[in-house]
Amino acid sequence: xxxxxxxxxxSDHEWIKLLDNDEAVVGITDFAQQSLGDIxxxxxxxxxxxxxxxxxxxxxxxxxxxxxxxxxxxxxxIEGNSGLEDAPEQVNQSPFDEGWIIKIKILDASQIGELxxxxxxxxLAKN
Amino acid sequence: xxxxxxxxxxxxxVKYGGRMVDFAGWNMPVQYKSIVEEHKSTRSAAxxxxxxxxxxxxxxGREATDYLDFVLTNDVSKxxxxxxxxxxxxxEHGGVVDDxxxxxxxxxxxxxxxxxxxxxxxxxxxxxxxxxxxxxxxDVSSDYALLALxxxxxxxxxxxxxxxxxxxxxYYHFAEGSITGVPCLISRTGYxxxxxxxxxxxxxxxxxxxxSILLAGESHGLVLAxxxxxDSLRLEAGYSLYGHEINEGISPIQANLMWxxxxxxxxxxxxxxALTAEKEAGPKKKIVFFKTGSRRIVRSDTEVxxxxxxxxxxxxxxxxxxxxxxxxxxxxxxxxxxxxxxxDMRGKTMRLFQTDPPFIKLKP
Numbered sequence: 006x007x008x009x010x011x012x013x014x015x016s017d018h019e020w021i022k023l024l025d026n027d028e029a030v031v032g033i034t035d036f037a038q039q040s041l042g043d044i045x046x047x048x049x050x051x052x053x054x055x056x057x058x059x060x061x062x063x064x065x066x067x068x069x070x071x072x073x074x075x076x077x078x079x080x081x082x083i084e085g086n087s088g089l090e091d092a093p094e095q096v097n098q099s100p101f102d103e104g105w106i107i108k109i110k111i112l113d114a115s116q117i118g119e120l121x122x123x124x125x126x127x128x129l130a131k132n
Numbered sequence: 133x134x135x136x137x138x139x140x141x142x143x144x145x146v147k148y149g150g151r152m153v154d155f156a157g158w159n160m161p162v163q164y165k166s167i168v169e170e171h172k173s174t175r176s177a178a179x180x181x182x183x184x185x186x187x188x189x190x191x192x193g194r195e196a197t198d199y200l201d202f203v204l205t206n207d208v209s210k211x212x213x214x215x216x217x218x219x220x221x222x223x224e225h226g227g228v229v230d231d232x233x234x235x236x237x238x239x240x241x242x243x244x245x246x247x248x249x250x251x252x253x254x255x256x257x258x259x260x261x262x263x264x265x266x267x268x269x270x271d272v273s274s275d276y277a278l279l280a281l282x283x284x285x286x287x288x289x290x291x292x293x294x295x296x297x298x299x300x301x302x303y304y305h306f307a308e309g310s311i312t313g314v315p316c317l318i319s320r321t322g323y324x325x326x327x328x329x330x331x332x333x334x335x336x337x338x339x340x341x342x343x344s345i346l347l348a349g350e351s352h353g354l355v356l357a358x359x360x361x362x363d364s365l366r367l368e369a370g371y372s373l374y375g376h377e378i379n380e381g382i383s384p385i386q387a388n389l390m391w392x393x394x395x396x397x398x399x400x401x402x403x404x405x406a407l408t409a410e411k412e413a414g415p416k417k418k419i420v421f422f423k424t425g426s427r428r429i430v431r432s433d434t435e436v437x438x439x440x441x442x443x444x445x446x447x448x449x450x451x452x453x454x455x456x457x458x459x460x461x462x463x464x465x466x467x468x469x470x471x472x473x474x475x476d477m478r479g480k481t482m483r484l485f486q487t488d489p490p491f492i493k494l495k496p
Contacts, residue, residue, distance in 0.1 A: 042151075042163060042166065042167060042360070043166050043167050043168040043169075043451075045168075045427050045428075045429060045451040045458075046427040046428045046429070046458075048428075064478070066428060066429055068167045068168065068360060068364065068429070068451050069167070069360065071429075071431070093427065094168075097166075
């Protein structure tokens, strides 16, 4: 199972890659995509939508199950990954790269410190 | 709760990466690598499925045929030795106890293959209806492991394995044979819509047989396939699954399965009166199949609407890798069978486009 050290994580199995200017990219972890199995559909929010931390911002569906996506921090949506519309399997094939789900503007940077690092997430996923 | 049961191929399944889940009390592989890939490989080459959780019963005796014709809806008296028959078993009120395959071994002996989730119920039901017939009923489930080898390359693989017993074997017929010397009952049946066989084999020989098929199949593109692919393959093929398109509350008329109910057969049978009456009155509900034009799966139990009226429930829903869209089936009020159907998916209306099954061209 892949788990990049340079990312932050949530207990809901999202990853967050911090960029400059309070921007960030969000996706689901390798562990999450493996648990879901073949992903057939990803619903992403509209550009400009805002969400509180922990709010449902979309859904990932696999052949077996539908799973809500939760916003890691208070944020405004910059864009969704339009490539997932026709190729949602990219989330399976490349969860940390081509399979990214949304790009966001972080609205409360103080929440970043409460996210998990790779080793804390690894411990959580193990259980 | 009784402890979970393991098939004779449990170690084999785990060894090859099966993701094991509890299905009807059995530890079964839902997938090995990917449901979609296993599905596609079965359509394009071949898939090998462990379906040993299915139950088996042996019916024998002087009146075995009469007994089965009384409890089953299809016409057992018309079967020839070596033939397999798909049939339903109904309650008096016309609802379905189970759907099953009957194999005619001899004039006085039949093997039944039952759904895992229903095996106990079926045996109890069959036993309760046996008293006025000179026939024996025995549970022989533990005598067999069951493998399904399905796909256009299935017979090429069998040929490579020095299979004996498949020469001239017709669809829905079976024979005793052997594969690399392992004796088995070879049945030209399946649940995928593809060419293929189902293999009844002694439990102690099951792993050896599965390993041989896997090895020989490799060069033909064979993959191990789990229950996930089994379900999407059967739904694409338009086959009913007990607990979904049929159950105690859904009759064969509603499920479009009257081709398995012989109202005019010589013997009376359980459910005949109710089904005859329902046929005359017209069914109040019916099973319809649908496409969606979307990749979003409409799951079982989703409410189906016509306009703003709730008129039914989705009973099966999956992603069709062949059509690249979500497909499914629903039980709806018959009077709305021509209406525009839709479902609410988290606040978004999604159309259901009715279509006659199968969704794909069957090539069995």
